[in-house]
Amino acid sequence: MKFLILNAGSSSQKSCLYELAGDRLPETAPEPLWEAFIDWTVLENQGRLMVETPGQKQVIILETGDRQRGIARMLDTLVIGDHAVLKSLGEIDLVGHRVVHGGTNYAEATLITPTVQQAIADLIPLAPAHNPAHLEGIEAIGEQLGDVPQIAVFDTAFHRTIAAPAAEYPIPQAWTDLGIRRYGFHGTSHKYCAQKTAEILGKPLTELKLITCHIGNGASLTAIKNGVSIDTTMGFTPLEGLMMGARSGSIDPAIVLFLQETQGLTPAEINATLNKKSGLLGVSGRSPDLRVILQAKAEGDEQAQLAYAMYIHCFRRCLGAMVASLEGLDTLVFTAGVGENAATVRADVCQAFQFLGLKLDPELNDRSPRNAVISTPDSLVKVVIVHTEEDWAIAQDCWQWWHSQGPGKKP
Ligand SMILES: Nc1ncnc2c1ncn2[C@@H]1O[C@H](COP(=O)(O)OP(=O)(O)O)[C@@H](O)[C@H]1O
Ligand SMILES: CC(=O)OP(=O)(O)O
Numbered sequence: 001m002k003f004l005i006l007n008a009g010s011s012s013q014k015s016c017l018y019e020l021a022g023d024r025l026p027e028t029a030p031e032p033l034w035e036a037f038i039d040w041t042v043l044e045n046q047g048r049l050m051v052e053t054p055g056q057k058q059v060i061i062l063e064t065g066d067r068q069r070g071i072a073r074m075l076d077t078l079v080i081g082d083h084a085v086l087k088s089l090g091e092i093d094l095v096g097h098r099v100v101h102g103g104t105n106y107a108e109a110t111l112i113t114p115t116v117q118q119a120i121a122d123l124i125p126l127a128p129a130h131n132p133a134h135l136e137g138i139e140a141i142g143e144q145l146g147d148v149p150q151i152a153v154f155d156t157a158f159h160r161t162i163a164a165p166a167a168e169y170p171i172p173q174a175w176t177d178l179g180i181r182r183y184g185f186h187g188t189s190h191k192y193c194a195q196k197t198a199e200i201l202g203k204p205l206t207e208l209k210l211i212t213c214h215i216g217n218g219a220s221l222t223a224i225k226n227g228v229s230i231d232t233t234m235g236f237t238p239l240e241g242l243m244m245g246a247r248s249g250s251i252d253p254a255i256v257l258f259l260q261e262t263q264g265l266t267p268a269e270i271n272a273t274l275n276k277k278s279g280l281l282g283v284s285g286r287s288p289d290l291r292v293i294l295q296a297k298a299e300g301d302e303q304a305q306l307a308y309a310m311y312i313h314c315f316r317r318c319l320g321a322m323v324a325s326l327e328g329l330d331t332l333v334f335t336a337g338v339g340e341n342a343a344t345v346r347a348d349v350c351q352a353f354q355f356l357g358l359k360l361d362p363e364l365n366d367r368s369p370r371n372a373v374i375s376t377p378d379s380l381v382k383v384v385i386v387h388t389e390e391d392w393a394i395a396q397d398c399w400q401w402w403h404s405q406g407p408g409k410k411p
């Protein structure tokens with residue numbers, strides 16, 4: 001069976017094609033037959049498409065800012081040119097989509113019907129940087145592949161276990177009844193990393209108190225007890241919590257009212273600024289990319305130094321909150337672009353938690369090993385790096401969905 005997975009982020013489109021045997025899932029992620037990555041941030045009104053098949057890589061510039069057309073061009077590379085791995089797109093059995101916001105209705109991998117598509121559209125105001133990109137992907141696949149089953153795997157699903165005291169906001173009940181609550185995001189990654197950590201430590205997940213730190217462009221922490229999410233830093237939207245690449249994270253809500261009243265800014269303007277022009281980018285005036293900030297900081301740029309110091313401060317403060325929710329901590333897990341690669345962030349964050357008996361091994365940490373422990377043997381809190389495999393986790397959920405349909409019911 002061939003499963004195509006689309007993982008649309010706020011500024012990128014990651015995709016891969018897996019070949020899976022019908023009867024059993026492999027224990028570790030198989031190498032994809034084909035992988036593609038579109039970066040929409042490098043060039044104005046253009047996309048940079050990178051296509052990779054075993055042993056080969058190619059970069060194609062997409063002469064369009066239109067994401068649906070970009071996805072169509074990306075799908076062409078599956079069947080045309082040096083990277084073709086299929087004779088026709090009709091060979092694809094199923095398409096799985098990462099969908100960031102699913103509200104409270106969706107707990108499991110779900111077949112995308114017109115009703116589900118409408119629900120994803122209705123949630124756009126709560127995930128303005130993500131849900132529109134998912135719909136573009138769903139529509140592009142519908143146009144190119146007709147009625148292939150399309151499955152949504154929701155970032156919010158893993159956090160449905162968060163109990164009311166952590167999930168609800170201290171606002172009037174009438175507002176809570178509007179659906180204003182903590183949903184939490186990056187759930188597919190937090191869940192995958194928790195399972196992988198248990199595997200690395202050789203312990204049952206149900207015996208661990210974990211905090212998973214998914215630190216990419218978007219970033220969130222999750223407190224996991226007995227294998228389930230009990231608290232997380234993102235909330236009603238992916239804006240709450242940590243300071244991120246271009247998102248502010250938590251700020252006093254009165255700032256929004258102040259800006260409306262004194263600067264005449266519209267809700268749309270404030271929303272766009274908090275989601276796309278704040279965080280590391282907003283403070284440094286340079287870039288949302290931590291690598292650029294670290295370089296500028298090393299060159300003595302004061303705004304970059306401040307941006308980095310704030311980034312670490314917010315991270316520590318949020319991590320402290322998760323430790324309190326968990327009433328302890330056995331293992332701290334770092335994942336995603338920053339979490340897996342930026343040794344200095346891990347060291348600076350962990351330094352504040354030495355009082356818990358947490359000891360990072362500086363040499364191991366500097367090497368950024370994949371799927372490995374980086375704390376010392378006598379550390380009371382284990383620290384682990386896990387390479388997140390969101391696409392593979394989505395493929396696994398899709399496979400379960402496929403098999404739950406029963407022989408007579410498969411599309
Ligand atoms: N070696 C590195 N050092 C510091 N930051 C890095 C490194 N490699 C990647 N990153 C950061 O990871 C971010 C992307 O992470 P990723 O998980 O791919 O994010 P997303 O899925 O949200 O786009 C980049 O913005 C970059 O700042
Ligand atoms: C939910 C979210 O922030 O996703 P990403 O990190 O991919 O932007």
Ligand SMILES: [Mg+2]
Pocket residue numbers: 009216217
């Ligand atoms: Mg991501």
